[in-house]
Amino acid sequence: MWKLAHATRILRQSRRFSAAIPGPCIVHKRGTDILHDPWFNKDTAFPVTERDRLGLRGLLPPRVISFEQQYDRFMDSYRSLEHNTKGEREGIVALAKWRILNRLHDRNETLYYRVLIDNIKEFAPIIYTPTVGLVCQNYGGLFRRPRGMYFSAKDKGEMMSMIYNWPSPQVDMIVLTDGSRILGLGDLGVQGIGIPIGKLDMYVAAAGINPQRILPVMLDVGTNNQKLLEDKLYLGLRQPRLEGDEYLSIVDEFMEAAHARWPKAVIQFEDFQMKWAFETLERYRKRFCTFNDDIQGTAGVALAGLFGAVRAQGLPLKDFVKQKIVVVGAGSAGIGVLNMAKQAVSRMLGSEYSEENNQFWLLDKDGLITKDRKNIDPAAAPFARGFGPGEVEGLGEGASLLEVIRKVKPHVLLGLSGVGGVFDEQVLKAMQESDSSRPAIFAMSNPTKNAECTAVDAFKHAGENIVFASGSPFQNVALGNGKMGFVNQANNMYLFPGIGLGALLSGARLISDGMLQAAAECLASYITDGDIQKGILFPSISSIRHITTQVGAAVIRAAIAEELAEGHGDVDHKELMHMSEEEIIEYVKRNMWYPVYSPLVHEK
Ligand SMILES: NC(=O)c1ccc[n+]([C@@H]2O[C@H](COP(=O)([O-])OP(=O)(O)OC[C@H]3O[C@@H](n4cnc5c(N)ncnc54)[C@H](O)[C@@H]3O)[C@@H](O)[C@H]2O)c1
Ligand SMILES: O=C(O)C[C@H](O)C(=O)O
């Protein structure tokens, strides 16, 4: 049985690789309905025979243009836009670039995703962080066409039928937000839909998820943003956010509806305010194939960066347990990072691990969190200082960041506070006294204005030997004498596409800590010692497809090892279990969608 399945797969594989012509795509529409559907539209590239078959003759100018010509034409207009907006304000230019890309997205997805994949380093900052933040803030004014689905508090009781309004029969990846904590920009209500759209664009570009199988979702339960409630152009519910059980009943209903229609879809929670981020993760993670990107994706990326910071000091990885790490921001992201780092320490130390071994200092808006904190958040409690060895004299409850840095002399300073500039000149200068031979500064908050410090300031004040990473992209910093301060982008985009892809292709029932750990370790080991010495902790985003393939495969292997993998499509769990590492990589690759014009075949 296994041999037969294996032989069929090899045959399928060799056919796929030898065939230069893409397989046909079934379409149930004709004529202008096709031209107005971005999934199928090829604009002027429809060949004459296809124009005949699909009732397009006469609906397009006669000349047929090739995909390559369309591609060049788009890139030419993009370059002229760049040229014509030289000297304009940064935000205006970024929005103009987003508009031209968005128009293409609305019209022709094949061309859109091809230009995105080929130019990911240049376009990611437009369709994703940081520009996507600006897009969300200006959503009412920018709105032209809807994208994704909107479920509001007014739809209670209707979601099970509403979910069938989505035109695609199959959905593999859903990214869901309630808009309550959009990047570091706070509660943006319904305008937060831009984030699931941007994340799913990354899924298509990095993980090769077919764009017909993605679904961005907004759960609109109101907003507490007074400015939006008063804004004439605000498109969401004009009411305060639902709370408590009322809130949860909306999320429950959506989860049940999505699961009923697409039981195998992976659901990513994104940009939920902290209390709901943790609560929904616990509520759903054992019942659905779901994860919270801000808690779990971020943690994996940060952990890979922290491992890199150990290697950058020329130390063996096991010395991670001795690193003193200051985390600024005790929200979903900061606590997520600490939980994963703590798990890593416990794994490394094995029986020598003790809960009292606290190498972390955690600060929030009220300063250092200690056991004396009143009404301490239970999620932060395990990291509160003051109950073990290694306490530093004179650091009491609420101590300022500067005091903490001066007294602790940490190896790593990591910001997930959402507050721009909290790593000010004094704080950065204090990092020069760090006990590390190569201190690490991670200003991970987004978008750019909310970064805890800029790359230039970090190298200027903390010293040229630091390793630096930020959540939003910054340029490398010229340090003089031909030297360059390398800027890493520590963003969960390095992991969430691979986590989602691996979960999907393994057919895992749920996403376990082991699968997430495998993703983080895969990313950490991606970088060579040579690169680490140069201060490079994360690979270039230009290789995001390759990275995601590796991460996806690592996640699948972990799912198989934990007996969570149930298989995907015509590959069942037994076949998965018998695959070698190379075969798993090949399996991932051949399931990744790549944008080419497929011949369209009409079926009633
Ligand atoms: N780089 C990435 O991949 C990545 C991933 C997730 C989140 N983030 C960013 O991290 C930030 C926080 O996200 P979150 O989900 O944890 O938010 P959150 O609202 O849950 O938490 C923010 C935390 O920061 C603390 N804080 C606020 N002001 C502070 C100050 N002046 N000093 C110290 N702490 C302060 C708050 O008390 C809170 O504990 C956002 O900007 C988000 O964009 C980045
Ligand atoms: O969206 C990003 O760029 C990363 C992260 O998910 C965030 O919320 O900031």
Ligand SMILES: [Mg+2]
């Ligand atoms: Mg996020």
